[in-house]
Amino acid sequence: MSETMSATEARIIAEEKRAARAEEEYMTYYLIEGTDHVIEGDSGNSHVLDVQGSKAVDCSCPDREHQGVRCKHMAAYEEWLIDEIQMSCGDTIKL
């Protein structure tokens, strides 16, 4: 391993750190009036998930609405269920 870091290496490390931070985001799950699945992120923004069984099919967040990507809220919901965690209103999970 060389002692000096190239700009590319530095950039890769910065990106990895950013990714690690994103993974450590806390999200809180709410079930509103027995039907609406809501995920609230660290930033305090909450987003409504459209859920079909154990699948999250849509989300109201900007990532999903404007870019059409699978967002972290949908991923979080499915991850909870994959781990067979019984979600209750107000539960917080660290991703």
Ligand SMILES: [Zn+2]
């Ligand atoms: Zn989302």
